[in-house]
Amino acid sequence: MAEDFDVNLDTPKYYTPSAKCTENAWAGDYSQRYQEFLADPTGFWEDIARELEWYQDWDEALEWNYPYAKWFLNGKLNVTTNCLDRHVFNQRRNKVALMWRGETDDEERIYTYKQLYHAVCRFANGLKSLGVQKGDRVCIYMPVVPEQLIAMLACARIGAVHTVVFGGFGVSALNQRIRAVGAKIVVAADVTVRRGKAIPLKTIVEDAVVNAPSVERIVVLRREETKPVELHPEMEIDFEDLMENQPRECPAEPMDAEDPLFILFTSGTTGEPKGIVHACGGYMVGTYYTTKHVFDVKDNDVYWCTADPGWITGHSYGVYGPLLTGATCLITETTPDYPDAGIWWNLIEEYGVTIFYTAPTAIRMFMRVGEEWPKKYNLSSLRVLGSVGEPLNPEAFEWFYHVIGGAKCPIADTWWQTETGMHMITTMIGEPMRPGFAGKPVPGIVADVVDSDGNSVPPGTGGLLVVKGPWPSMMRTIWENDERYRKYWETIPGCYTAADLAVKDENGYIMVIGRSDDLIVVAGHNIGTAEVESALVSHKAVAEAAVIGKPDPLKGNTIKAFVILIQGHQPTEKLRNELVYHVRMTLGPIAIPSELEFVESLPKTRSGKIMRRVLKAKEMGMDPGDISTLED
Numbered sequence: 001m002a003e004d005f006d007v008n009l010d011t012p013k014y015y016t017p018s019a020k021c022t023e024n025a026w027a028g029d030y031s032q033r034y035q036e037f038l039a040d041p042t043g044f045w046e047d048i049a050r051e052l053e054w055y056q057d058w059d060e061a062l063e064w065n066y067p068y069a070k071w072f073l074n075g076k077l078n079v080t081t082n083c084l085d086r087h088v089f090n091q092r093r094n095k096v097a098l099m100w101r102g103e104t105d106d107e108e109r110i111y112t113y114k115q116l117y118h119a120v121c122r123f124a125n126g127l128k129s130l131g132v133q134k135g136d137r138v139c140i141y142m143p144v145v146p147e148q149l150i151a152m153l154a155c156a157r158i159g160a161v162h163t164v165v166f167g168g169f170g171v172s173a174l175n176q177r178i179r180a181v182g183a184k185i186v187v188a189a190d191v192t193v194r195r196g197k198a199i200p201l202k203t204i205v206e207d208a209v210v211n212a213p214s215v216e217r218i219v220v221l222r223r224e225e226t227k228p229v230e231l232h233p234e235m236e237i238d239f240e241d242l243m244e245n246q247p248r249e250c251p252a253e254p255m256d257a258e259d260p261l262f263i264l265f266t267s268g269t270t271g272e273p274k275g276i277v278h279a280c281g282g283y284m285v286g287t288y289y290t291t292k293h294v295f296d297v298k299d300n301d302v303y304w305c306t307a308d309p310g311w312i313t314g315h316s317y318g319v320y321g322p323l324l325t326g327a328t329c330l331i332t333e334t335t336p337d338y339p340d341a342g343i344w345w346n347l348i349e350e351y352g353v354t355i356f357y358t359a360p361t362a363i364r365m366f367m368r369v370g371e372e373w374p375k376k377y378n379l380s381s382l383r384v385l386g387s388v389g390e391p392l393n394p395e396a397f398e399w400f401y402h403v404i405g406g407a408k409c410p411i412a413d414t415w416w417q418t419e420t421g422m423h424m425i426t427t428m429i430g431e432p433m434r435p436g437f438a439g440k441p442v443p444g445i446v447a448d449v450v451d452s453d454g455n456s457v458p459p460g461t462g463g464l465l466v467v468k469g470p471w472p473s474m475m476r477t478i479w480e481n482d483e484r485y486r487k488y489w490e491t492i493p494g495c496y497t498a499a500d501l502a503v504k505d506e507n508g509y510i511m512v513i514g515r516s517d518d519l520i521v522v523a524g525h526n527i528g529t530a531e532v533e534s535a536l537v538s539h540k541a542v543a544e545a546a547v548i549g550k551p552d553p554l555k556g557n558t559i560k561a562f563v564i565l566i567q568g569h570q571p572t573e574k575l576r577n578e579l580v581y582h583v584r585m586t587l588g589p590i591a592i593p594s595e596l597e598f599v600e601s602l603p604k605t606r607s608g609k610i611m612r613r614v615l616k617a618k619e620m621g622m623d624p625g626d627i628s629t630l631e632d
């Protein structure tokens, strides 16, 4: 629940992007667009949906049966005909759809829309040959390579539901997700490349499919050419072999607008990650609309979203959104500081990137290593910048705006979530930008900052960020846990509560402050305290564990763990390392604690809940606030 807090809003400072950047932007007049939406909310969305191709028109735009929404009722579509066929059979056949860059400049692969279309069709036919049918779940566990996107789109082509698992996750996280969705097929790669080293993924898959009886086949992309990994023929099949000799056309499955398109897991506050379910029609319309207008995509843009499709940002703005708009997309398997901190700026110059969407944690890392890196490259192609994942603090905004954008590019600080599917709050191109503030709801969305009774709070007073009413790309449910879905709409009746704390200024600009629940945002990734705690407790030496986020100038937050050992185990340096390693192996490197302290006891409520807020206050040397419920 929101704690009341006041924020000093100081003297507002707004930046106005240059007229040249904004003259052709759709949202040039934001208030007019917003009024158009308010005048006819569903008609507004229908107009957008009509820009796309449907096999069958919808009867009704919206059926709102709180908290359940159906959009574009009985409309029939396939998202891949909109991402591919629509361009291939029109003007964009030979336009570059995808450019992939590995870590070195001799690793480059390029697909035109037509080539991508055929690759997707062939892999879709391959999946069909393995018996994959509409509604079956396919788990994709790959690094950022064209085949990762091809696998996603091939699933969508035949109506299979994909669950992409980020390649940085470990065995138990992968196993849990495969089992949760009952995946029939796992599509994996042998390795992911990081800092010049091949890191095996296939061994992780081998361990993760144990006790996952739903899995029938594993499709393995073999990247290692000199010494290809061995395949076990009873289960495993080579990615290329599966595509070979398949027809290069594959009729797209006509999907109902409400059929699921994918399930993507996001960390929950109570251990089990939540499988967020998105529906074909609304998700397509929402991601198309926001990519096109928040980023103002034009036909000659070169678009680069740095997120891995293992996250929602990669789904919505690395794959579906940009392909729906027919953009030329850059994807890369690079690490921002390898071989040096100039690599991303090098890529922007080399590919002439015009729209660049990244995360505050990366921006802060670049700030730290210094301006000399971007200064080495010509970044004048850039036109629009975007940020997502956590608050873009004013210092990072200024640096991004001046050093990267040359004080001429608008920055869209986009607030949204896995659950929302698309951008919800940002500053639309053409509007003045206020550093530190994401901005206002995009036309089509009603959002507000409210107190715990749901009343709008005055400017400067903190509260809960809520969305009022349904929108097309909202999640439809949580996989096999509808009760948890309803919770999002129950905290404040009638509203979707995002579990973020926020504050508005006198112009209605919203600043997102942080989470109000037990999630820690580390380098833009949500980590549930409970996930890390249960990973620690699964170690034989650990009796109990509590985890908190500590503010960090670079990553936003880092994880600190407090651990109580089972009697007989000694709090040694060796055990500390072993526990960190254990978390790495179970959850993956993104979840490892950067500090681990052995303690004798943990602060708890009388009902036995760990009071993480007390731990955190102590850690930060702050007043823990109300501790009346503390056990002793």
Ligand code: WT7
Residues within 6 Å of the ligand: 266, 312, 313, 387, 388, 389, 390, 391, 392, 413, 414, 415, 416, 417, 418, 419, 438, 498, 499, 500, 512, 513, 514, 515, 521, 524, 525, 526
């Ligand atoms: C949480 C959602 C949506 C893609 C990335 C993460 C935080 C996201 C912003 C922003 C401040 C932000 C929120 C949100 N967040 N964007 N622009 N400013 N905070 O997706 O993993 O579902 O996380 O990320 O706390 O609730 P996700």
